[in-house]
Amino acid sequence: MSVPALRRAIRRRRPRLVCIDCFDTLLLRGADHEEDRIRRLGAAAETALAAEGLEIPRGAFAATRIAASHAVYRSAARTGIEGRLAQMLTLQCLALGIDPVWATLLENVEIEQEARDLRPNRPLAELLRECRREGVPVVAVSDMYLSGNAIARLLEAAGVADCVDRVYASSDHGTSKRQGDLFRLVLAAEGVPAGECLHAGDCRVADFEIPRSRGVAAVRIPRRLVGAVRALRRLSRRFQGEPAHA
Template identity: 30%
Template structure:
């Protein structure tokens, strides 16, 4: 397994592999691969929590804590059933709101509130993501050669909701299928979702593992785990691109989610910059982003895997 340090190099190598006839299916991670985050994903979670807190008349910190508890409960339930610690958004958000309102709302009202909250978060996600222009040549090359492209993500959003994000950024047209760990209860990070894809009726359409090429930005989930199933993997750690996105955010480019934290409203109607954020909040977001860059580095991933194996 070779790690690539720029998307352009990885894309050129993948296209060469296609031209040699080595690829029957192209498998791609979605977040930070097909769609790039312009800031830390925790910002979206914070913004949704603030919005829900205003809707329910509760403190933002209590709502955020309840979200963490809901995730823990749903993940523990999944593990008890033999699945990975994953949960679909619908169940996750219903449990979240149930923890906040108790018996004050009926099951139907909780379900409706959960769907409204998910819809709000998806709108924020749309504004925190951009299409990865560097991967477009690969997507176009696959389409020209008749090679199906499958998007695979470890995410609590179900595939139907992820498709909304891809459609918003005009990337869905290149994909034949979208797969989320929330759909199956199994993740890339454990490798189990790749096994599902490789089954005779799996989402890799019966293509054998050596003919599946998978690209993504996570050294473990997109590199080591698919490789262990026999899939050819190409993990990408494009630190230059990550730094560029960080600079674009911290040099006062518009970012709708940030205002939603300070003043929760319809996320589709606002445009803001860092003037709406305190210096403490801006510093916190910057540290989160730097932390993500460090945790995604190949050396840190290798160290974590060494510790797990010890």
């Protein structure tokens, strides 16, 4: 489905609450592999640390960040508790041999890099503004290691902070859309029954199948071309013997 399809669904269902996914839905990424983005982030982080008098080997940031991310993701899969950026950065500082107090600087560098990499989905943003003007609240719901406050900063940087009333991030609440419990939490916090909420996002499972299984109407807004490019790049990495996770 597309943004026009979402518009039709809103007109037809007249929900009391609209939930929207953030990344690859309201905030759009390119088709880069996650590890390519981390390498760009690494260059910026190494420059920022050097400005504070901390020299780390070239490429060390990217390598330790990838390893820390994998460790946090594995823990989340085992415990069911969503990972947080603070966990990743603390592990990374320890791996780099620097004081974890520098995690705050690294977090700011990461948010600034994300802001440079992301662009707004303007047609969707305008539709969400229309919802709010008509008195329908809009909340952003994201399965993401960034905090809700960090995501709000990215929405502000992209010029779409006025599209949403609140942000719910899995990292803040220890549960996710994919698990289903984040939808339950959002509905309780907003005081809206599942049958009067409409959710939209790009992921088939987390943004379509799971909310529908919880009684929430859902519209999928896939990025088919970007998805195809990412799949091809993962396949290419596999043939080259590199890690293939997205």
